[in-house]
Amino acid sequence: MEAAEFRRRGKEMVDLIADYLENIEQRPVYPDVEPGYLRSLIPEEAPEEPDTYEDVVKDIERVIMPGVTHWHSPYFYAYFPTANSFPAMLADMLSGAIGCIGFSWGTxxxxxxxxxxxxxxxxxxxxxxxxxxxxxxxxxxxxxxxxxxxxxxxxxxxxxxxxxxxxxxxxxxxxxxxxxxxxxxxxxxxxxxxxxxxxxxxxxxxxxxxxxxxxxxxxxxxxxxxxxxxxxxxxxxxxxxxxxxxxxxxxxxxxxxxxxxNPHKWLLVNFDCxxxxxxxxxxxxxxxxxxxxxxxxxxxxxxxxxxxxxxxxxSLKMWFVFRMYGLKGLQDYIRKHVELAKEFESLVRADQRFEISADVVLGLVCFRLKGSNEVNETLLKRINNGRKIHLVPCQLSGQFVLRFAVCARTTESRHIREAWRLITQLAEEVMQELPH
Amino acid sequence: MEAAEFRRRGKEMVDLIADYLENIEQRPVYPDVEPGYLRSLIPEEAPEEPDTYEDVVKDIERVIMPGVTHWHSPYFYAYFPTANSFPAMLADMLSGAIGCIGFSWGTxxxxxxxxxxxxxxxxxxxxxxxxxxxxxxxxxxxxxxxxxxxxxxxxxxxxxxxxxxxxxxxxxxxxxxxxxxxxxxxxxxxxxxxxxxxxxxxxxxxxxxxxxxxxxxxxxxxxxxxxxxxxxxxxxxxxxxxxxxxxxxxxxxxxxxxxxxNPHKWLLVNFDCxxxxxxxxxxxxxxxxxxxxxxxxxxxxxxxxxxxxxxxxxSLKMWFVFRMYGLKGLQDYIRKHVELAKEFESLVRADQRFEISADVVLGLVCFRLKGSNEVNETLLKRINNGRKIHLVPCQLSGQFVLRFAVCARTTESRHIREAWRLITQLAEEVMQELPH
Known part of the structure; x- marks a missing residue:
């Protein structure tokens, strides 16, 4: 592939990426595959002769996407955020093209x-x-x-x-x-x-x-x-x-x-930074x-x-992001996530069956069903198996606790409310089945 | 910047990258700036309000490019190669968009x-x-x-x-x-x-x-x-x-x-891999x-x-590269670099004033002027100050040696010959000035 073809393919890729991110909500946030699922989908060896680019692109949906945890889905609430923004992606394209070696970079x-x-x-x-x-x-x-x-x-x-x-x-x-x-x-x-x-x-x-x-x-x-x-x-x-x-x-x-x-966590700069x-x-x-x-x-x-x-x-991507958002835009972004976390906290506090397990200071809410660790473990398993939203647990003072971290750039109040609806619905099921 | 604008800007960036790589030879390979040159070109603080994207793009030439060592210039012969290819860049665009966290990656x-x-x-x-x-x-x-x-x-x-x-x-x-x-x-x-x-x-x-x-x-x-x-x-x-x-x-x-x-060195996959x-x-x-x-x-x-x-x-970029080049394309690429190194070696061996300092096995030629370390140090300084080609030295058995590593994807025989012309011309000057 030379520069002329890259001009065409690059523009197609830009559209593919925009399509992916605009429609990310419609995908299951968490993959439903077993380790090793890839093995049967790809050949044992690299091809002797080049594949066509069309075949490669076709395989994005066939091979890659089934194994993806969609970290940028507004239904992703696990770990902590990993950053992603359009300016950072543009910068990364350029960084990749300049392709210099950065000797002093880490996480x-x-x-x-x-x-x-x-x-x-x-x-x-x-x-x-x-x-x-x-x-x-x-x-x-x-x-x-x-x-x-x-x-x-x-x-x-x-x-x-x-x-x-x-x-x-x-x-x-x-x-x-x-x-x-x-x-x-x-x-x-x-x-x-x-x-x-x-x-x-x-x-x-x-x-x-x-x-x-x-x-x-x-x-x-x-x-x-x-x-x-x-x-x-x-x-x-x-x-x-x-x-x-x-x-x-x-x-x-x-x-x-x-x-x-790590600006790559919560400052809109792609991993790693x-x-x-x-x-x-x-x-x-x-x-x-x-x-x-x-x-x-x-x-x-x-x-x-x-x-x-x-x-x-x-660090080009940092520079693009700082300039395209401005301090104000970045502050708005942080504040919005904190507000969304507070909104989720209020929903939890309003429900007598649940408790908040740690002060909500920024974008993380630690919460659990009042009751045994077992009932909370079951609830979390049920949530993640549904593949609509994704959370991970933590342990606080010997208690099994659910972590709800506001992560995606595109998360809105309606996603928070939908997540809570789903959690309470599953909690109801679990509580009917298990002593708590 | 939302998806719609990214569609437009991304396509412009694709053209910018293609332009950059198609015309990279016309740039001085090695920057002519002092450490700290950036300080006066950029503001002390991130902007309060967003900059326009046009301003950011304008600054690529004003701020960034003057400090760039163009690792992908066919005039770059320093260190070892760092990989770059169009399929890898396309893949990196996609990887950036998917933006998952890779926990087990290093160099x-x-x-x-x-x-x-x-x-x-x-x-x-x-x-x-x-x-x-x-x-x-x-x-x-x-x-x-x-x-x-x-x-x-x-x-x-x-x-x-x-x-x-x-x-x-x-x-x-x-x-x-x-x-x-x-x-x-x-x-x-x-x-x-x-x-x-x-x-x-x-x-x-x-x-x-x-x-x-x-x-x-x-x-x-x-x-x-x-x-x-x-x-x-x-x-x-x-x-x-x-x-x-x-x-x-x-x-x-x-x-x-x-x-x-490191596939990111010599296998056409962008840093890091x-x-x-x-x-x-x-x-x-x-x-x-x-x-x-x-x-x-x-x-x-x-x-x-x-x-x-x-x-x-x-590793998406590896996958894109393997598939788009095929084993044969990758082998051709390696072989071409080795041949170019052998071509350079022959040029050195044909000139009685020079000697080869180590066996040429792959894409690296170690050579020097017969004579003192001082004369070779001066020659290298002269070469790099010219900013047309870029080499780094090494020390072998106490001797100061010049390393000529074939690096860029686009290096051709004519670049090798031009590099040699330049080296011999500068060597002539240095030998007239210094005892050797």
Whole structure:
């Protein structure tokens, strides 16, 4: 396919995409296929001679779509949103065409890991400075990192990768599942008394299970005093801080060593797009410095990082989105999702059979049927089997809880009401069948 | 921007992309800007109200293009190729629209790290099985990993991330910069005698500096006997193995524990696209297992991995490319690049002032002016300052060497000849000015 044909096929693809997104509601949101369904639909090997483009396009509906979870359907309420917008798609088309290599790009899980490694390197350096004879491996084996028991599983995995102890700090329902300063302080004291070296704390603003916010105004000063690196993971909630009314949720940021959020979650920029801020750049660069000749460039000595070959082109989509929506458009978008979540919360609260399981701060509503875990598990299974709407669960204080996250760009009040109608209808069925 | 406008803008973007790629030769391949050039061209803050789309498009030439290194220009010969093709772009448009989250995607550097972590976990498990009382941190501090002194810098970085010793195995020009079995065997014996635990070897097929191939038929049996995990990094060369005549370069693969190559380098699939194969899946899964409720799914018990929500949608572009080119088209593409490299090699060999610095096996030619490093450094600087073609250097046996990698999809013999004309012309100037 050369440029002339691409002009034609590209325009057809643009229409196909517009058709797909305009009619996405009519598709079952969640696929009804078994793992491996693809195997019988595609040949064992790549074709010897080219297929026709028409055949490839035909197979989008035959092969691909049956396995798709439609994350952009207004009936999708699982996990957290993944962004999608027309300007971002246009930019991605261009980024793909320019096709530069971005060397410094990652998502929130990588940011957590990168911050942990920088913290480990800083801790080892500080200890060696005061005790140069101490063997480095002996230091690593004494290091201890902390995060909330509500933190994303990638935080625990970062600890495994880095080969350091990662301790979970217990949280309570009465504290709204936020890490308390007093708890962290006590754990640090106990660990120091046991000969360990606390060096890293990953705070979460907007946890995955319930969108809880750790008290960083309390936690930050403790970390600073103890020379513990405080990383803030605001993967989901970070986007909301562009609205003044949500900005106070970020108070305490001044104590952080690093901060990350994912515009690809809630800021209308397609996956992947994750932004990381670091207080002291040299802490990061020092931990990863590599210097092969084939990566040298003229501006190295200046200590300035040459971004043009890097994230610039993959961030095109951010730029398109910021410009096409404007701050106001983006704020409206965030506020609308929060309003839709509040609307759903009101519907739940108005029904005596249900309860709200955590404060609704942004676009996530945690709720459940009053009653056993079993009845809630059955309800969720029934909801997802219906394939009209899609939700995932979480566990809060031992309870099985349903998470209703407003995700799609096109979700409207009527979708929320329809979802609630469906949930209550299935709940009725389940309650008739099961003791609760 | 809603679907109707996207239909119009998308089609304009398709034309813009086609125009860009059809006329890419007319642009300076390498940007003539200083780091930070963007700062004065863009506002300090995102706009309060939306910009017009026309303004955004105007800024592509004003703001973006001046900073672009045109990786797809037929005058680009630096690093290694990064893939780009029209079918892949079409697929990426669709992938972007479907916008599912791929949880298991990475590039070769990540594959190296992932393999290293799996190997570390396997090694610790095996040692604990025979000596359950041994403290785990004591084991990690004794582990030792190996790679060639020609391996990519990301291998060394993987060792830093995992917190394990990584030793570089010396290579020689007389061995074509390949790791020899005897050298690895000796290092293992010495390390074991010193109480260390060898556990991981990263072999490279097609090194970055000179496209050297480690002798995995010799190295594999040594690793297997010593229970050392052998990972093979074939990031660039891997694509060539679809041609029977290059397939023997892969002999010894039967001894590997894991293998990786990047279709986004040389197989016409846009960045990023990296494929990893692991002998024993449980070694990998065991090292990273995380089990939060919000990621549970119905098929977990079957031990089968549900790919539909994962790499499938990001691999759409691979699928489009395989189908639109066919195996034959892809083989032709690889062969054409190798031929172009051979053509360049002949031009170099026919000129007494130059020498070839390493065997030309695939699409990379390492060459230099006979003479000092200084004269070659000056020549390269002159070449890149001209901005007509772009090359990067490497170091081989202490010599400063120029790397000429055939990269762009549209490179033809005439581009090669033109590049050579330019290089010899600049060489003449440099040799008149400098002693050599």
């Amino acid at each position: 929130a899980s990588e940011a957590t890991l990168v911050a942990l490694l920088a913290a480990r390197s800083r801790a080892v350096r500080m200890i060696l400075a005061s005790d140069p004879q101490r063997p480095e491996t002996g230091i690593t084996s004494k290091l201890v990192a902390y995060s909330s028991d509500q933190a994303h599983c990638s935080v625990e995995r970062a600890g495994m990768i880095a080969g350091v102890r990662m301790k979970k700090i217990p949280t309570e329902q009465s504290d709204k599942y936020a890490v308390q300063g007093e708890t962290l302080r006590r754990m640090i004291q106990e660990d120091k008394a046991a000969g360990l070296i606390p060096f890293y704390f990953c705070a979460t603003l907007g946890t995955t299970p319930s969108c809880a916010f750790d008290h960083i105004t309390e936690l930050g000063p403790i970390c600073n005093a103890e020379k513990i690196w405080m990383h803030i993971d605001a993967a989901y909630a970070g986007s909301s801080f562009i609205c003044p009314e949500f900005r106070p949720l970020l108070n305490g940021i001044e104590f952080a060593d690093s901060f990350n959020f 994750s932004t990381m801020w670091v207080r002291k750049r040299s802490d990061l660069i020092g931990a990863f410095k590599m210097d092969p000749l084939y990566l040298k460039h003229d501006h190295q000595e200046s200590g300035r990082y040459f971004y043009t070959d890097n994230s610039l082109f993959r | 070769a550097s990540e594959a190296t790290l992932v393999a290293l972590l799996a190997a570390r976990s396997r090694a610790v498990r095996m040692i604990l099985a025979s000596d359950p009382q041994r403290p785990e941190t004591g084991i990690t501090s004794k582990l030792v990993a190996y790679s060639s002194d020609q391996a990519h810098c990301s291998v060394e970085r993987a060792g830093m991330i995992a917190g394990v010793r990584m030793k570089k195995i010396p290579t020689e020009q007389s061995d074509k910069y390949a790791v020899q079995g005897e050298t690895l065997r000796r290092m293992i014996q010495e390390d074991k005698a010193a109480g260390l635990i060898p556990f991981y070897f990263c072999a490279t097929l097609g090194t970055t500096p000179s496209c050297a191939f480690d002798h995995i038929t010799e190295l594999g049996p040594i690793c297997n006997a010593e229970k050392i995990w052998m990972h093979i990094d074939a990031a660039y060369a891997g694509s060539s193995f679809i041609c029977p005549e290059f397939r023997p370069l892969l002999n010894g693969i039967e001894f590997a524990d894991s293998f990786n190559f 990296s494929t990893m194969w692991v002998r024993k899946r449980s070694d990998l899964i065991g090292a990273f297992k995380m089990d939060p409720l919000y990621l549970k799914h119905d098929h977990q018990e079957s031990g089968r991995y549900f790919y539909t929500d994962n790499s499938l949608f990001r």
